[in-house]
Amino acid sequence: MSYGRSKSDLKIEAEQLAWLAQALGLNLPPDEVDALAAALSNQLPSIDVLEQFDLTDYPPILRVDAAWYD
């Protein structure tokens, strides 16, 4: 699902993923663990793309209001 543009060597191991899933109460079929570990390895570096931009003066949008007031 991730856009997958960020370059990273991050590799989540299947055992790590299984531990995380268990902690969250996710029931992962054993044959799906590797694929999800790979997907998470691909997804997490997306943060790097976002942080390439200076976000210092930008608080999170907590309520969406599409209007432009000024």
Add this chain to the structure above:
Amino acid sequence: MTNSSELVNLTISEAAAALRVGETSALALTEATLARIKQTEPTINAYAAVPEELAREAAQQADAELAAGNDRGPLHGIPIGVKDICYTKGVLTEAGSKVMEGFIPDYDSTVAQKLADAGAIMIGKTRCHEFAYGVNEPPTRSPWELNSYPGGSSTGSGVALTARSAFGAIGTDTGGSIRIPASINNIVGLKPTYGRVSAYGVLPLSWTLDHVGPMTRTVLDNALLLGAIAGHDPRDATSARADVPDYTAGIKDGARGARIGIDREYVLYPGVIDDVRAATEAVIQELSAMGAEIIDISLPEFELTPETLFTVMMVEASTYHRQQLREKGDLYDPATRATLQLGELVPGTHYVTGLRARERYRSAMKDLFQRENLDALVSPTMPLPTALLTELHQPRRDMEIGETPMISYIHHTFSANLAGQPALSAPCGFTRDGLPIGYQLMGRPFDEATLFRIAWAYEQAHDWHERQPPHVYDSGEKK
């Protein structure tokens, strides 16, 4: 006018006019649409449910009201399809998922209620990707190319319109799910401003990105349909308190004087195939010839949009499904389930960073429109036409970075969901292989009327929107 195929080829505005001079009736329009559905469904599978008797009863009531002088407006007596994630009282609503199998709501979504209030005939529930997120199963087929992606997640809405088995349809759009099937199926689709159309009673995918909107065959029809479904709804906390204008009032004023921006580096990036590039350039030249001013702009923040939207959408979708995933996880399609599981594993800090990036993007977009006094931005709707289903998730051979067609499809559509601004897709030509191409206009918040005005002017110069797909014949047989 009694010929069934003649009736289903009418636009909403034409059918409305025919109704008022007694050339047809709501019941005749409904029977013609039901017949068309029977004829085309074996090929395209656009509908999840078709409540025939309810539709006939509503049509008879619509005719009786018109005869008594009670005219509810331009949608009165017009058969409209509704995406299957919208609740419809007494009618099966399964959201394309076994999780929802057999579910019949006991109330209407606001959009379904507004259609009924406008006198429209709810002709059926159109198929969608599972919860507007996962797979489209059983698969809907595009009558433009049966083995290719029909667009989604408002899949059945797009396909039914191009196959003439609905006069208009309701879709939802979280990252492009109205505009992508609109482009692939040679129709008009509008993602309105965030909050313009109530999402009450619509199963959420991502609360802060979801939009409900109209899908039609022409720009005028789209304006009519939006007028019927827009408006503040106290039952939806995200609904905007903004006046709803008559969207048809200035629609024929032309494109002259409109200031239309284009970020050529981003929207005509290397993933855009030559036929789409040429069609987009032709739109720009034509709008310019009509008196619009084309302004080259640059918005570096476009680069933020895919990762921002994915991060926000995945976490919100997984939050909505969290409990259900644990209780009925085995009922989800495995691909949908895996995506929902992935969303749970994205850290909260990433989500909040996504919300900050979203604010930076929204702020930059607002500044751009105000600095350049823009009315709209123009782009292709998608960088390429539909692709074979077998190649949808394979790296494109024509691109060095190996983007998949599915990822390419959302390159131009994502950003409007993040800013909440309106975005419209309309037909602008065909590839050399005969596949539809769409262009997109993004506008100022709550200024859908300007997009309709520009798109209507362009539409008058072409017959793209009148062309019909090759794979649905009157006999209903596959080519």
